Amino acid sequence: MTNAEAPAPPAAPPTAHGWPPVLAVALATFTVVSSEMMPVGLLTPMSHSLGVTDGVTGLSLTITGLIAAALSPFAPLLVGARDRRTVLVAFMLLLGLADAVTALAPDFAVLAAGRVLLGAAMGIVWGLATSVGPRLADGPRLALTMTLIFSGVSIASVLGVPLGTYLAALLDWRAAFWALALLGAASAAVLAATLPALPVHERGRLGGLAGALRHRGVAAGIAITAFVVLGHFAGYTYIRPVLEADAGLSTGVIAACLLVYGLAGVAGNFTLGPLSGRRPKTAVALALAGVALAAALLAYTGGVVTVLLVLVVWGASYGGVSVSTQAWVRTADPARIEASAAVWAGVFNAGIALGSFAGGLVVDRAGNRAVLLTAAGLAAVGLLIALLSRPDDRRP
Incomplete structure (x- = not known):
């Protein structure tokens, strides 16, 4: 080496x-x-x-x-x-x-x-x-x-x-x-x-980024992050037209639903965050399963009460995505925390931009239900990777 x-x-x-x-x-x-x-x-x-x-x-x-x-x-x-x-x-x-x-x-x-x-x-x-x-x-x-x-x-x-x-x-x-x-x-x-002084003792190197990605646990965490963020933003970006056209909700009710979704997200962050520190794989699996399930259910859901329940699941699950996927990556390779965290942040931001763009293409060509099922499918792929992987997998 x-x-x-x-x-x-x-x-x-x-x-x-x-x-x-x-x-x-x-x-x-x-x-x-x-x-x-x-x-x-x-x-x-x-x-x-x-x-x-x-x-x-x-x-x-x-x-x-x-x-x-x-x-x-x-x-x-x-x-x-x-x-x-x-x-x-x-x-x-x-x-x-x-x-x-x-x-x-x-x-x-x-x-x-x-x-x-x-x-x-x-x-x-x-x-x-x-x-x-x-x-x-x-x-x-x-x-x-x-x-x-x-x-x-x-x-x-x-x-x-x-x-x-x-x-x-x-x-x-x-x-x-x-x-x-x-x-x-x-x-x-x-x-x-x-903040206290946070000095570093050597410059970051491209080799450090490559080394982090060669760690199978880190690579799996990055892939999981990519799929769930792509899926979430492909679907959630277009949640308002879904609730208007498919669920038949008024503007005021939609605003209340989105507030409930946001509050559930805060709760999910504080629920899955502590679990991530002890069992990152479990926390990631719960978060991704919730996003996939909620997106799929919303494609066939109508009525205010049912929509609210689904959005609570979606919000609480996605609220734990950031903290749980980052915990996976951090746990995988503690020696390269800064390098792996930087790659994770880049993939997360790319997922936001590309997920919204991809969702728009699906909505225009296939409609609201299709974009929700696409979101569920992408999150499900991330869940499958999480179930088949583990953070501490260091195999080349």
Whole structure:
């Protein structure tokens, strides 16, 4: 084994630093996801203001997702040996700037530029944030630490986007992005005030990424993540037309259903998170089985009560996907936590962008039921891989 292929030594042994730095990273993930997904709730007013179609405005999500997906795997390589605390603070400031550019955008070209900046910030933050948790806590505290960090993802869906949409209704859509810009700056300040120094002792290398992927446990975890995220976003992106056209629900009822879904997601994160620390394979299997089952059932479901029950299952299951799949990858190869976490983050972001795109193609060609069954099938493939694999499989 050459030096380039050898796993990098741990940057530093984990040390108990208390909960403030963990909550600071959770605030960062909340801010990142809220910034990424905010156009979903503001698509119509943004389109009217910028003079473009809803489809063109929707590309702002694709742009961000693809840039983040391209950068995340190479985050350790790109930032070199710089202190991770300094890097996270700097790129959260960049995220705030990106939201400010979006708020000021006079046309779609400037909006796209802002979203490119946002994708760059997201790529680096996501590429490093998931590996920070194991440096802030170990032992019995690690599972709760990772659960709290990933709670920012689910809480952004429940609170971040709806609050931004409400603010836009009171003022305008630009106010929502100004609020995110301020939140990005505040998150950077909190990280700077609470995170300990997080030095690394050598630069990231391409060989480290390749070495992580050669580990069968890591490769299985990455494949599982790819299939479930592709499936989820292929189906869930188009949940509103499904509930309108197929289930016959009104706008107000749909909003209530999606709120219930989001709350179930938070509950799923805090339920499957601790289990992930002890039994990652079980947590992953439960999460993927729930997503596959719920997507399949929704294709044939009608009536408010039944729809709500299915969405609770879907929300709780997907709420545990991030924390459980990342726990699988982290458990598989502890010597390459930063490299494997960066690849995981890249695949996750790519799954968001490509899943939404693929779902759109299926909806246009085959309809709502077909896209839900496609989502269920993709999640089921990920579940099959999980059942046939294990995190600690180190065979070449």
